[in-house]
Structure formats: structure tokens, C-alpha cells
Amino acid sequence: MSNKRFISFDTWAGAMNNIRLSYELAAALSYVSDRTLILPPRVYCLFLSDPNRKETFWDFWELFDREAFEAEFDTIAYEEVPEYERFNSDQQYFDGICDEVRCLPPRDYPNWGPSPGIPGLMDASLLECEDTFIHFPRNLFGFWYTLIPFPEGKSEEEFRAKLKRGLKIRSDYQPIAIPKPFNAIHVRMGDFNFTRPEATRQFRYHLNKLVSNLLPRDLPLFIATNETNREFFDCLKDYDCHFSEIPAAGNSVRAIGEDILTCVEAERFHGSRFSTFTDYINILRHYLGKEDCSGTLLNYQFTGDEPETWENLRVTRY
Numbered sequence: 001m002s003n004k005r006f007i008s009f010d011t012w013a014g015a016m017n018n019i020r021l022s023y024e025l026a027a028a029l030s031y032v033s034d035r036t037l038i039l040p041p042r043v044y045c046l047f048l049s050d051p052n053r054k055e056t057f058w059d060f061w062e063l064f065d066r067e068a069f070e071a072e073f074d075t076i077a078y079e080e081v082p083e084y085e086r087f088n089s090d091q092q093y094f095d096g097i098c099d100e101v102r103c104l105p106p107r108d109y110p111n112w113g114p115s116p117g118i119p120g121l122m123d124a125s126l127l128e129c130e131d132t133f134i135h136f137p138r139n140l141f142g143f144w145y146t147l148i149p150f151p152e153g154k155s156e157e158e159f160r161a162k163l164k165r166g167l168k169i170r171s172d173y174q175p176i177a178i179p180k181p182f183n184a185i186h187v188r189m190g191d192f193n194f195t196r197p198e199a200t201r202q203f204r205y206h207l208n209k210l211v212s213n214l215l216p217r218d219l220p221l222f223i224a225t226n227e228t229n230r231e232f233f234d235c236l237k238d239y240d241c242h243f244s245e246i247p248a249a250g251n252s253v254r255a256i257g258e259d260i261l262t263c264v265e266a267e268r269f270h271g272s273r274f275s276t277f278t279d280y281i282n283i284l285r286h287y288l289g290k291e292d293c294s295g296t297l298l299n300y301q302f303t304g305d306e307p308e309t310w311e312n313l314r315v316t317r318y
Helices: 016-033 066-072 082-087 124-128 156-166 197-212 230-236 252-265 276-287
Strands: 006-010 036-039 075-077 133-137 183-187 221-225 241-243
Touching: 006 016, 016 036, 016 066, 016 124, 016 133, 016 156, 016 276, 066 156, 183 197, 183 252, 183 276, 197 230, 221 230, 221 252, 230 241, 252 276
Parallel strands: 006 036, 006 133, 036 075, 183 221, 221 241
Antiparallel strands: none
């Protein structure tokens, strides 16, 4: 394939907005290294896919605009890279790839992701190897500005503008119709009841107080949530509450897209701690110049002293 060099990646094994972070990081790696980005056909998505059944994997471009992404970044489809055919098994698209292709970070280098000892900026020299292909195996998670070094001649501002234009929800998704003006919240429950119980405990016992401390009752309130029991929100009966359809009852991808866009349109939005869904809403609101409430979540007030990690979004860096 001529003298071109390539980056491939398998997305972080999480839900949709964790996967979005993988695409952001992959785009940044491609940009700073002048390598063509190989786009995977489908990706494992938590709650939607079986990690060992490739036929259940999710098409990222069902929600996001592929044409916009390809207009901003140097990409090639996985199917157009013949060297990768041997990694395409019945279960995975990158089966055994690290046995033949340089995988980064190296095995003796800590994986990126939400774990103790997470490294800061990547060693830029790792990207300067002469290998035609380098691969990132399900370890791209976090915010690009905390992990990717920008060498001389590569502009963070230019990449930020390309990301804003290139990674966006498809135009055929629309917000839910709610009388304007309205406010919105994101109440993350579900798996967080087990993985982040300290976050959901406040919602379970103090939701009315958390909301009333931040939002008045005189505007409609849109609630984005993965809590399927609507009785859980009876404590907010003093508000004119609106919900989307329960994702499990229909097209969950469409419901998530509509939830995001509806929260973006709100006058004020307060989300949930540790949620990349909340983070993405705050990023999109930042792009539009909406009121920035990203420092005041329903269940956490940022002090400004938190380290820059995946759980402490600095929305102004987008």
C-alpha cells in the first residue's frame, strides 16, 4: 500500500460514549503522527453486544456522522486494508494482531484507562517507529488533551477544530419535543448501582434535594436516565417532568441520540459524576455556547483542584 503508514484500534470495551473517547484518541494519534486511521467495521458496545460474537457488534456510524469524520481526518476502511484480512476471525476483527503488529503501549507499559497508575502523556517516540502498522488494542480511554502529546508543527487548536467539525451526531437525530424553555438532568443508575454505588446512593435517597438545590420548579424538566422504573422519580412530582422512551423498549441507539440532543437544548443541564454520557452533553453545550454547568453535577461539585483524568472533564479544553 505504497509508503503510507497506518494506525488501527479496537475500541475501549465500554458503552457508547466510552467508545466515542476511543475514536477521539485514535483521531488525535492519527493527526499527530501523520498516519492513516483504519476505521473498524463494527465495535463491541457494552449493553448492546456480546464481546465474543462479532455479528452483535455495533456500527459506530449508526449514531455519528461518518462523512463529517472522514472529511476532517485521513482514514481508510478496515475492509480496504488487505494486510488485516488474516486478523478477521469469526469472533473478532483484530484476532491475534499483537502477535504480528506493533501494539501500543507495549505490554510492559501501563494500559491507558480508569485504573491506578494511569500514565500521563504518551511517550511521543512510540509513534515515530518505522512500522507500517501500529495498533491500539482496546486501551484508548480518556480525554485526548491529557494523553496525546502534540509535537512541533501540530496544533492543538487545529485538532480541536477538526474534532468539533468531524465528530458529531448524525443530522437525522432530533431532540425530543418539549415546551421551551426547559431544564434537563442526567440521572445515571443501572450498572452504576454496582460499580459506582457512592454516586447512585445520593440519587436514591436525596434526588429531590439535589435537583431543587440547582433548578427552579417553574420550567419543564427533562430527565435523561437509564433508570427504567419511572416511580423512582415520584419524588420530583413538583416538577413538570418529561422523559424519552425507555431505551430497552425500542431503538436504544436512537433514544440515546435523542436524549443527548434534548439535554443540549436545555437552558441548564446538570449531569452525573463519572458519566461520559454527561461529559459529552457538556462538550456539545460548550460548542454551542450554552450555559456551562459542567462544574456542578447533581452529585458532585468540582473544586478545580482535581487532576485532569477521564473522570474530571475540563470542558473548555474541547
